[in-house]
Amino acid sequence: ETGVTQSPTHLIKTRGQQVTLRCSSQSGHNTVSWYQQALGQGPQFIFQYYREEENGRGNFPPRFSGLQFPNYSSELNVNALELDDSALYLCASSLGAGRGRGTQYFGPGTRLLVL
Amino acid sequence: GENVEQHPSTLSVQEGDSAVIKCTYSDSASNYFPWYKQELGKRPQLIIDIRSNVGEKKDQRIAVTLNKTAKHFSLHITETQPEDSAVYFCPRGGQNFVFGPGTRLSVLP
Numbered sequence: 220e221t222g223v224t225q226s227p228t229h230l231i232k233t234r235g236q237q238v239t240l241r242c243s244s245q246s247g248h249n250t251v252s253w254y255q256q257a258l259g260q261g262p263q264f265i266f267q268y269y270r271e272e273e274n275g276r277g278n279f280p281p282r283f284s285g286l287q288f289p290n291y292s293s294e295l296n297v298n299a300l301e302l303d304d305s306a307l308y309l310c311a312s313s314l315g316a317g318r319g320r321g322t323q324y325f326g327p328g329t330r331l332l333v334l
Numbered sequence: 335g336e337n338v339e340q341h342p343s344t345l346s347v348q349e350g351d352s353a354v355i356k357c358t359y360s361d362s363a364s365n366y367f368p369w370y371k372q373e374l375g376k377r378p379q380l381i382i383d384i385r386s387n388v389g390e391k392k393d394q395r396i397a398v399t400l401n402k403t404a405k406h407f408s409l410h411i412t413e414t415q416p417e418d419s420a421v422y423f424c425p426r427g428g429q430n431f432v433f434g435p436g437t438r439l440s441v442l443p
Contacts, residue, residue: 221377252430261338261423261433262378275430309377311431322368323431325377 222246223312223326231332232300240295240329244312250274251293252323253285256307268293269315305333338426338434346440353411355437357424360405367400367407370423372436378423382409414441 222245232238244251250269254262264277268287282298291312297304307330311323339358347353357367368383384391384398384407391398397410411418419441425431 254431254433259435261425261436262431264427264430264432267430277430322366322380322383324380325370327377 221312221324221326223310223324225308225310225326225329227329228327229330229332231334233334234300234302236300236333237296237298238300238331240297240308240310240331241292242295242310242312242326243292244310245324248312248314248324249291250313250315251287251291252311252313253293253295254309254311255279255304256309256328258306262309265295300333302333305331307331338424338432340424340434340437342437343435344438344440346442347414349414349416349441349443351414353409353414353418353439353441355409355422355424355439356406357408357426358406359426361426362405364426367398368425369398369409370425371420372423373420411439414439416441416443 224243226241252267253265256262265279265283266276266285267274271287284296287293307328309325309328311325313323341356365386369381370378371381372378382393382396382398384400389400395412400407421436421438423433423436425433
C-alpha cells in the first residue's frame with residue numbers, strides 16, 4: 220500500500236450542496252494530483268498542485284477548486300454539486316512535477332454520491 | 335494533448351496462460367511509461383514502469399517492453415492467476431496523466 224490517505228471514504232450529498240475532500244500525500248512528496256473516476260471509466264485529470272500552486276488543470280468547470288497546504292496535503296472542493304459529480308475521487312502524490320518526473324501513487328479514493 | 339490507445343479493451347485468458355496488453359503513444363518526447371492495475375473497488379496501483387533509455391524491464395511474472403520506433407509499449411503477464419483479474423491502464427502525458435478506458439483482464443480458473 221502507498222502512504223497516500225484520503226478522507227472521507229464515502230460521502231452522500233444532495234444536488235446543489237458543496238463538498239470538501241482531503242488528501243494526505245506520501246512522506247517526501249510535494250505534488251498532488253486529483254482525478255475523477257466514473258463507474259467503468261478511467262480516471263480523468265482534474266488538476267495538480269505543486270508546492271502549493273496549481274500546476275495544470277483538466278477540462279473541469281471552475282466549481283471544482285483546490286488547495287495545497289505547506290505540509291503538501293491537499294483539498295478538493297466542489298460547489299453546486301450535480302448528479303454527474305457522483306464518482307470516485309482519487310488523489311495521487313508524487314515527487315516533483317513536469318514531464319517524465321514523479322511516479323504517481325494513488326490514495327484509496329473518496330466515493331461521492333450526489334442525490 | 336496525447337491520446338491513449340490501448341488494446342485489447344477486454345481480454346480473457348485461462349489460468350496459467352500469458353496475457354499481453356499493448357499501449358500506443360504519439361508524443362516522441364515521452365520518456366516515462368507506467369502500467370497501473372486497478373482491482374474492483376480499489377485504487378490504481380503502479381505495477382511496473384520503464385524509462386525511455388531501457389527497452390525491457392521484468393519483475394517476476396510481469397514485464398514491460400518498449401518499442402520507441404513503433405511508439406508502443408506492452409505489458410506481459412506470464413503464468414496468469416485469478417488475482418491478476420483487474421483493469422490495466424497505461425496513462426500517458428508528462429506532468430498530467432491522461433488515462434484511457436483501460437483493458438479489462440479476466441483470468442478464468
